[in-house]
């Protein structure tokens with residue numbers, strides 16, 4: 001039985017979901033020969049540490065009360081992330097702190113330190129990837145085949161929808177010619193409701209009412225969430241150094257009803273499409289509302305689905321779709337990445 005020693009940074013929806021899955025999926029993990037041991041956890045108020053492994057139910061109970069893990073009996077510490085990492089001497093960092101797309105912090109410093117200590121890192125947080133990809137690539141390995149610490153990013157690139165893992169693993173020996181993807185579920189739901197006749201304002205109001213859209217939905221509806229994910233995929237999967245400035249981005253806020261009608265008349269759809277197309281030695285990138293006709297594989301995406309279509313030279317066309325699993329999907333994606341790292345794939 002392998003017993004990977006883990007530190008989990010960030011104990012909000014995703015971090016707590018990950019801890020819950022470690023308990024819930026224990027039989028499946030043991031069947032695989034993995035018994036993860038969480039030796040440290042970190043939130044904004046401090047840390048908890050137990051070299052023999054923390055009681056995960058006790059950690060979740062403290063968070064359910066809205067308290068910091070610093071208050072956990074016997075294990076709580078007034079430590080920074082850096083102090084925890086020094087003491088815990090873990091093999092893996094699970095990084096699920098909040099996203100800051102300007103500085104990448106606090107995740108960036110944690111990821112940097114973990115990689116410098118030789119730890120492998122699993123991220124749900126896009127911040128460090130969008131703000132400092134080149135630095136992280138110097139410190140760690142996004143693919144496989146080197147003995148440097150490895151970095152896995154499924155949780156940051158659409159959670160349960162396999163985007164980066166397929167792109168990095170399943171086309172080896174070939175070339176990705178293009179990538180087209182719907183990477184944001186909120187906009188997919190709003191566009192679906194508009195197709196049914198709602199105005200943009202009404203569709204957005206409904207999405208907010210049912211909790212699909214944030215109170216401030218600008219990151220989603222202005223296309224930046226999709227663009228951030230495309231930046232990460234371009235860097236990690238396509239191998240093209242990319243920042244947000246390289247991605248012309250248009251969201252769905254100014255969609256003209258005529259565009260929706262034009263799509264309908266072709267038996268197609270309007271999607272908020274992330275595209276990367278190989279032209280010469282470069283990929284041309286964009287995020288914009290796009291008409292896809294009825295023969296396009298992504299035109300069949302359901303209301304609550306995201307999807308990615310890779311076209312390659314020797315593997316043909318690969319379509320992957322996933323019905324939204326929300327926060328559970330991102331936590332599950334982190335678990336999948338951890339298992340993959342334990343088995344070195």
Ligand SMILES: NC(=O)c1ccc[n+]([C@@H]2O[C@H](COP(=O)([O-])OP(=O)(O)OC[C@H]3O[C@@H](n4cnc5c(N)ncnc54)[C@H](OP(=O)(O)O)[C@@H]3O)[C@@H](O)[C@H]2O)c1
Nearest residue numbers: 010011012013014043044096097098099106124125327330
């Ligand atoms: N929610 C989703 O559906 C989803 C899906 C995919 C990816 N993601 C990404 O996953 C990450 C986590 O998302 P979430 O929804 O779980 O966020 P969240 O609920 O806001 O949780 C963020 C966590 O980070 C902790 N934190 C804040 N500052 C910190 C610091 N300086 N040091 C250590 N920890 C700190 C917070 O501590 P406290 O508990 O003390 O406040 C909290 O536990 C984000 O980057 C998000 O973009 C989320």
